[in-house]
Amino acid sequence: MHDVSAHTDGKMTYFWVWGALLLLTAVEVVLAYKQILQPVRMLQVLLVLSVIKAGLITMYFMHLKAELPRMRWLLTISVTACFFLMWVFFFRDADRILTLGVK
Amino acid sequence: MATVQHVVHDTQGAYEPSLFGTYSKKIGMWLFLASDTLTFGALLVAYSYGRVSNPAWPTPFNRDSIINATIMTACLLSSSLTMVLAVMAGNRNDKAWVRNWLLATMFFGAAFTVLHAMEWTKLIVVEKMTPSSNVWSSVPLFGGTFFTLTGMHMLHVTIGIIYLGVIALRKKFLPVLLVLWALGFFLTPSDSVFHLGIHVLLIGAVVSAIVLFLKPKDYDANDVEVAGLYWHFVDLVWMFIFPLVYLMSTKV
Numbered sequence: 226m227h228d229v230s231a232h233t234d235g236k237m238t239y240f241w242v243w244g245a246l247l248l249l250t251a252v253e254v255v256l257a258y259k260q261i262l263q264p265v266r267m268l269q270v271l272l273v274l275s276v277i278k279a280g281l282i283t284m285y286f287m288h289l290k291a292e293l294p295r296m297r298w299l300l301t302i303s304v305t306a307c308f309f310l311m312w313v314f315f316f317r318d319a320d321r322i323l324t325l326g327v328k
Numbered sequence: 329m330a331t332v333q334h335v336v337h338d339t340q341g342a343y344e345p346s347l348f349g350t351y352s353k354k355i356g357m358w359l360f361l362a363s364d365t366l367t368f369g370a371l372l373v374a375y376s377y378g379r380v381s382n383p384a385w386p387t388p389f390n391r392d393s394i395i396n397a398t399i400m401t402a403c404l405l406s407s408s409l410t411m412v413l414a415v416m417a418g419n420r421n422d423k424a425w426v427r428n429w430l431l432a433t434m435f436f437g438a439a440f441t442v443l444h445a446m447e448w449t450k451l452i453v454v455e456k457m458t459p460s461s462n463v464w465s466s467v468p469l470f471g472g473t474f475f476t477l478t479g480m481h482m483l484h485v486t487i488g489i490i491y492l493g494v495i496a497l498r499k500k501f502l503p504v505l506l507v508l509w510a511l512g513f514f515l516t517p518s519d520s521v522f523h524l525g526i527h528v529l530l531i532g533a534v535v536s537a538i539v540l541f542l543k544p545k546d547y548d549a550n551d552v553e554v555a556g557l558y559w560h561f562v563d564l565v566w567m568f569i570f571p572l573v574y575l576m577s578t579k580v
Contacts, residue, residue, distance in 0.1 A: 236416065240409070243405060243406070243409040250401050250405070250570075253575055254398050256575075257571070257574075257576070265575070268572075271572070271575060271576070275572075279564050280347055282564045283348065286556075287560045287561070288553075296355075296358070307366055308437075315373050318377075
């Protein structure tokens, strides 16, 4: 017999997470509207905020933090590695086009 | 802080204990979500590639579009809250509240889809944007990447609503789905993309009917939790689409 779903978060925790997600969304919208950052810098900031939001959703709403560490790490590392590979190859190429111009 | 009741499976003697300490249906959903992450990842990278490598990338989203997209985001975030409350109710074995929270989740999901469809209609009808052309710049790729990425997400939300409807209402959901399909089909103009797209509901009704009639069952807390994983994933993907597609292309 094994315990499979020990969700120990209470209702209030979920409301706090929901509030934090809405707040982060508001920050993103304000940043986009004020345009106080350069486009590339803004993209970096927005992606960092999105990763924080994704972390809150997976850890609290999807209860990944309640899973066994081996499942948590296997999923996180494999997906991150695939994204890293996509990022490395595609973005260097996109940047090359910007730097050198389209031939 | 309330503690949710643990769900315990007795598998002694029949199977080896799960390597990941949870039931197979949930592991299967996590694996599907990992693969779906790569599908959306590839689409997001494709969009970003075009965005970064084209200085003339169009920025068509004005104040109204951003307000609309922000409300859509709030709808999805609220749907995630109601979904997790449905999972909590499922663990308490409180079937009435499971159904209520699932219906609330479906409502927010439907609101998201309707707002998204309005945004698409504005871009197609008013701005004359197509997958291969737009009036704002000489970058035809914008329409193709935008419609593919957001269309794929809209499809996932629609499938999610059907999935939750099956869990919440079972066979009673089938006539609702068919009525929505008929209304959508007859009320949308024949040249609208949604006149064709509404057939997703018909396909969903057929698939749901096959599942519900061939394997009728009373969905339990684990089914609600697995459906919740799918729904939260749809919310999670939007957390990347919203800033990347809308906020990075604002027309202020």
